[in-house]
Amino acid sequence: MTVLTLGLNHTTATVDLRGRFAFAVDQIAPALKTLREQLTGAPQSEAALLSTCNRTELYMAAAGAGKPVPQLRHAAIDWLSRTGGVSRDELLRHTYVLEGGQAARHAFRVASGLDSMVLGEPQILGQMKQAVREADTAGTLGTTLHQLFQRSFAVAKEVRTSTEIGAHSISMAAAAVRLASQLFEDLSKTRVLFVGAGEMIELTATHFAARSPRAMAVANRTLERGEKLAAHLGAQAIRLADLSQRLHEFDIVVSCTASSLPIIGLGAVERALKARKRRPIFMVDLAVPRDIEPEVARLDDVYLYTVDDLSTMVQTAGEKRQAAVAQAEAIIDTGVQGFVHWLDQRSTVPLIQALHGQADQWRTAELTRARKLLAKGEDVDAVLDALTHRLTQKMLHGAMVELHSADAHTRPQMVAALSRLFLRGEAVLPTDLQRPRGRLLNDEDLA
Numbered sequence: 001m002t003v004l005t006l007g008l009n010h011t012t013a014t015v016d017l018r019g020r021f022a023f024a025v026d027q028i029a030p031a032l033k034t035l036r037e038q039l040t041g042a043p044q045s046e047a048a049l050l051s052t053c054n055r056t057e058l059y060m061a062a063a064g065a066g067k068p069v070p071q072l073r074h075a076a077i078d079w080l081s082r083t084g085g086v087s088r089d090e091l092l093r094h095t096y097v098l099e100g101g102q103a104a105r106h107a108f109r110v111a112s113g114l115d116s117m118v119l120g121e122p123q124i125l126g127q128m129k130q131a132v133r134e135a136d137t138a139g140t141l142g143t144t145l146h147q148l149f150q151r152s153f154a155v156a157k158e159v160r161t162s163t164e165i166g167a168h169s170i171s172m173a174a175a176a177v178r179l180a181s182q183l184f185e186d187l188s189k190t191r192v193l194f195v196g197a198g199e200m201i202e203l204t205a206t207h208f209a210a211r212s213p214r215a216m217a218v219a220n221r222t223l224e225r226g227e228k229l230a231a232h233l234g235a236q237a238i239r240l241a242d243l244s245q246r247l248h249e250f251d252i253v254v255s256c257t258a259s260s261l262p263i264i265g266l267g268a269v270e271r272a273l274k275a276r277k278r279r280p281i282f283m284v285d286l287a288v289p290r291d292i293e294p295e296v297a298r299l300d301d302v303y304l305y306t307v308d309d310l311s312t313m314v315q316t317a318g319e320k321r322q323a324a325v326a327q328a329e330a331i332i333d334t335g336v337q338g339f340v341h342w343l344d345q346r347s348t349v350p351l352i353q354a355l356h357g358q359a360d361q362w363r364t365a366e367l368t369r370a371r372k373l374l375a376k377g378e379d380v381d382a383v384l385d386a387l388t389h390r391l392t393q394k395m396l397h398g399a400m401v402e403l404h405s406a407d408a409h410t411r412p413q414m415v416a417a418l419s420r421l422f423l424r425g426e427a428v429l430p431t432d433l434q435r436p437r438g439r440l441l442n443d444e445d446l447a
Contacts, residue, residue, distance in 0.1 A: 001144045001346050005103040006076050006095060007050075007057030010117050013094040015308045019289030020084040023051040024258040025130060032138035035079050045072055046142035048135035048149070050110075052127050053200075053256075053288040053307050054117050056080075059107065061144035073097060104339045107148055108332045111156035113165060114325065117311050118172060120165035123199070125156050147342060155335040163327040173204040175310045176284045177211065180252055183282050183303055187211040195219045195243065195255035195263065197229045200286055204254050209233050217250070219243050221257070244268040248275035256286035264292045266299075273301050284310075362394045396422075 008018060023031055028049050035058075039045050046061040058080065062072045081091045098106050106115065111128055113120040132149045135141035160166055177187075184190050192213045194205050197220040209216065216235035220226030223239055230237035238246060240263070247253070247268055255264060264283075269292075272281065283304045285292040290306070297304040370387045374380065399418055406414045 001061050001063055001343060003100060003103045003144060003148060003343070004060045004062070004073060004076070005057060005098040005106050006060070006073070006080065007055055008091075008095045009055035009057070009115070010308060010311065012096065015288055015290065015306050016294070017084075017086075017094060018054070018056065020086060021051070021056040021080065022053075022288045023049060023056065025134065028131065028134040029138040031083070032135060032140045035076070036138070036140050038079055039072065039075050044142075046135075046145045047076075047140040048131050048145050050128060050131040052124065053286060055110075057110075059103070059145055059148065061142060061148075100343070101336055101340045104148060104151075104343075105332060105336045107152045108155045108335050111149075111152040112159040112328055112332065113156070114159075114328055114332070117307070118175075119321070119325075120160075121171055122160070122166065123171075123203075125153065126199075128152065144343070144346065148339065151335055151339050155332055158331050159328045162331065163324045165324040165328050171203070171207075172200070172286060172307065172310055173207040176204055176254060176286075176305070177207045179284075179303075179305060179310075180208075180282050181211075183280065184251065187213055189214055190251040191215045191217075191249060192252040192254070193217050193219060193247070193250040194229075194235075195240070195253065195291060196257040196287070197222070197225045198256060198258070200256045201254065202229060202232075204256075204284075204286070205229070205233050205235075208252070208254075213252075217246075244271070248272035250281070251279070252282045252284075253292075254284045254286065255291040257291055259287070259291060260289060262290055262293045264296070266293050266295045269296045269299060269302060273299065276301075359395075362391060366391050366394075 008021065010018070028051065032047055032049055035047055035049075036045070039047075044063050048059045050057045050059070058076050060072055060076060077088060077091065077095075077097075080095075081088045084091065096106075109115045111125055113122065113124060116124055128149065132141060132146075135145065180190070181187060187208070188211060190213045192205075192208050192215070194201050194216070197218060201218075205216070205218070216230075216233055217238050218226045218230040218233070218235050219238045219240050219242075220229070221240045223237060227237040229235075243264070247264070248271070253264070257263060269281070269283075273279075278301050280301045280303060283292060283296065283302060285304065285306050288307065292304060296302055366387050369390075370383050373383045373386075399422070403411070403414050403418060
């Protein structure tokens with residue numbers, strides 16, 4: 001099997017371009033089924049789709065390393081370009097395609113938080129596990145990708161328990177609070193609105209709640225879910241439909257929904273600023289695609305930040321960070337070597353299955369013959385002796401034929417191979433057998 005990774009992330013594409021390839025959780029399984037239908041050149045392929053605010057990545061596996069692999073790669077690129085509505089050439093300018101060990105290394109680094117905008121952030125691990133569940137639901141998660149992801153999770157766990165990688169990171173939520181503190185001297189005097197009720201909003205709201213703002217509110221498309229989060233935070237729940245009429249009440253707005261279109265427009269923010277008598281609004285758009293129209297950033301009294309804008313806030317430096325990264329990379333190296341070794345072993349599975357099948361055929365035939373002889377009253381010891389003799393002859397026959405037909409150049413290698421397979425180092429081969437001189441060996445020579 002060959003493993004492929006095709007993706008784009010915060011280092012290769014802008015937030016707007018990434019937004020064109022963003023998938024909500026409930027869209028992933030249907031998308032994978034559609035992709036599978038288009039992979040006619042690789043019907044036994046596997047696929048999983050990871051989509052977050054920072055990346056969209058396809059993980060794929062195909063049998064063999066020949067013709068199916070480029071077919072799989074081309075089909076995946078074509079499918080993704082159509083999905084995002086961009087040309088193939090435009091997509092390729094912002095994507096990376098990795099294969100084999102490099103694809104495994106990338107998956108391990110992503111799971112461990114080394115490829116994240118926030119170094120060591122833990123949220124990506126949960127998102128990868130969700131991607132695996134969706135691939136399983138879609139029926140596109142095979143043995144190879146299952147093994148890849150399980151090893152990714154194991155490596156990520158070891159990185160977190162054996163290094164201090166997580167101790168040297170600033171989460172997006174903490175970064176948002178830090179930026180807000182630079183604009184408002186006392187966050188306890190601010191009113192904060194959270195738009196959405198997902199994991200990222202809950203995390204960010206928890207960080208803001210620790211600063212005890214004067215008031216908090218949660219606006220969500222599904223009021224029941226918004227009320228649940230609001231109750232947890234001690235906040236007020238409001239309807240998303242009422243957002244534009246109440247926007248002026250809030251000093252801080254943090255939005256992260258799965259909407260495919262912006263839900264906070266330029267006009268709504270302009271009206272809010274007018275009602276606030278030009279008092280500033282701090283806004284954080286953590287959604288991909290955007291929740292807040294980008295034109296809002298041009299307004300004088302609005303401080304709008306996207307996930308990309310927060311990147312400078314989540315970078316840390318120093319010797320401890322570098323040491324933690326070096327330790328993590330060493331753990332990942334070991335994990336990659338183990339996966340590549342397992343992948344190489346998988347290539348022999350068809351041969352192993354064929355050998356077992358052939359041995360079972362021989363065993364069944366000889367058992368049938370022995371039972372017939374016993375039914376006729378033949379001596380049991382004689383029947384068993386004949387059975388074992390015929391089985392061993394069948395097992396050795398192919399090896400003897402290859403040995404006898406080998407020429408002077410290939411016979412030493414054949415002898416060495418047969419010695420490893422059948423003698424297992426328990427016998428010393430005659431010198432004549434290692435250096436054949438003129439005649440082919442027969443069964444009596446080996447007796």
